[in-house]
Amino acid sequence: MPAKRPAARRPTMKDIARRAGVSESAVSFALNDRPGVSEITRDRVRRVAEQLGWRPSTAARALSGEGAATVGFVLARPAHTLGVDSFFLQLVSGIQEVLAERHLGLLFQVAQDVADECGVYRRWWAEHRVDGVLVVDPRIDDPRPRLLDELGLPGVVIGGVPDERHPGLSTVWADDAGAMAALVDGLHALGHRRIVHIAGLPDLAHTERRIRALRAEAGRRGLDEVESVTTDYSDAEGAAVTRRVLEAPAPPTALIYDNDVMAVAGVAAAAELGFSVPADVSVVAWEDSALCRMVKPWLSALSRDSVEFGRTAATELTALLDGGPARTVRVPVPRLIERDSTAAVRPPV
Amino acid sequence: MPAKRPAARRPTMKDIARRAGVSESAVSFALNDRPGVSEITRDRVRRVAEQLGWRPSTAARALSGEGAATVGFVLARPAHTLGVDSFFLQLVSGIQEVLAERHLGLLFQVAQDVADECGVYRRWWAEHRVDGVLVVDPRIDDPRPRLLDELGLPGVVIGGVPDERHPGLSTVWADDAGAMAALVDGLHALGHRRIVHIAGLPDLAHTERRIRALRAEAGRRGLDEVESVTTDYSDAEGAAVTRRVLEAPAPPTALIYDNDVMAVAGVAAAAELGFSVPADVSVVAWEDSALCRMVKPWLSALSRDSVEFGRTAATELTALLDGGPARTVRVPVPRLIERDSTAAVRPPV
DNA sequence: GGTAAGAGCTAAAGCGCTTGAGTGGCAGGA
């Protein structure tokens, strides 16, 4: 049995300098593609570094003003709310693809709420831990952009509203209003006049955008039996709201759910009440996932590429870190995947 | 409009020292509860630090040998496999609860596969980024424990096998074998003799443990129509395998799925073939989530507290970082939540 | 032939913190 072998020592630039017979500064220049060394020396240094398996110490780098080579990501949800959800993992996975390429780390934290999240940002900033952050779930009257401004932390707001201007903050957004308009358009064409939108958390910015867009579309078409109901995204509330609206005197003929979980719970609830989908009521989920193909009938859903969304956000953040200007970029409008849960409204008998 | 306000400057120990009228070293002693300063001075320094909103720079700390105050977590799954899954988010959320208390950061990364993951560990180690790591999805003949040993990186294997001994590696495990035995016991009592276990990825250690346990149980009872089939955990394979086994001449009367996603897909597939659950075939999901209550009938499932699992793992890791010995701790056996998908086998007509 | 301009390199300071080696003052013992 080998005696407790001491952990291998990490090679440093000094080791490289010694092996290559040059000064540490020369090594630094060589390895960072900075002028000041000949190509010959640069090559030699590079070879030695590789051979030694050298990697820059992020701590040292950060200390000498280069930044922490890390970005932060906070998910502000209480633990028990973190249910069945493919969006965030996919988003993160897209983010990583871009970050990994640049050897940027992702510091992840789940927080209780937005206030807690702000505390995390402050701490990260004070501790010199991150160079920038990715902000999700933008709220109405969100304190986070202000805070990031104050701290001078670059950030990308994912799913933010494009009009809000904060220096140093980029925004990556999806055109919820446009998607909602298209959706209503489609349902209208199928003859639907009574539509209920079972929305998500009321203080999320995109929830409000969707609600507003729905109201606008309804107004334009003179539909007055159209409404939105906010929920907490859970299957329980999805089912409860579904029951409530279907038991009303003039039940809707179409239901739009703000996520896949509620949509699935909703069709189950509808079935219990004797409503058949799509014969009696059409259902659309605003978010596509394997879930939508796990129930009968398969759910029509708005599908977006969450991985790509993450990639885009991360790309914007790296651009910001490179000193680029804050930008607002729009990702493609989610596409409606028509499956079996939407149909023309049944002609009155 | 305020002209591009410069980001606030982070206060350093030097600032505190100046304000408190002592040397930097005294500040360091005071703030780290080290002897060498009087209580009076300590108090004053602490007050000044608080007032300035000082937080130690992790970079500087790490550089002076204190460690990075960060632990790493790698998820080795290709992006598209990251589907509907509540386990990891819950696990991470539990981990965070413990880490946040100690102001430890969590560096998160998704990798393609285990080889890739090993590369991440190497890089993290060389870059001085993490003090320890949490390893999930242990494999049969897993290269990661060896690597961590070699690097001298403390780690906790989540769901590992308890017999494997690696100095510096703790293990947190669930008794899969015991759970499987109990499960088979219950099904046997209900009269089930033909049982198929639709397992997960074949090279995961716990998949093998479950398969072995099932075989052992079957052997003990003399059941020879019991088998395990491995899959990739996806709804697609879950459904495919279900179809295949149900179309066999003597179809099983009970199906055990290694996760909730496959179980749900499985009942749908069964229904299509005209099998009714639980009348014709009983179904149990090894993993409980909202999913199990989204289908009819509600699925009986093995439920474990993933958040608590995460907490335990993180606690072990912090103990390790504090210089404690490597330990092997067992979390409670998952509990069977009996819902509507399991029933006594139908008496032969 | 003298000088000026680079090219290619080194020396040294500094980032914010820890830490081991002092240092001065004071109390107590011989």
Add this chain to the structure above:
DNA sequence: TCCTGCCACTCAAGCGCTTTAGCTCTTACC
């Protein structure tokens, strides 16, 4: 009285890197 020992504190080095200033050669040019 002097010495010892301790307390409370300061000094300075060092962690691994970047970066500015400077230094020494070549080479080019009038």
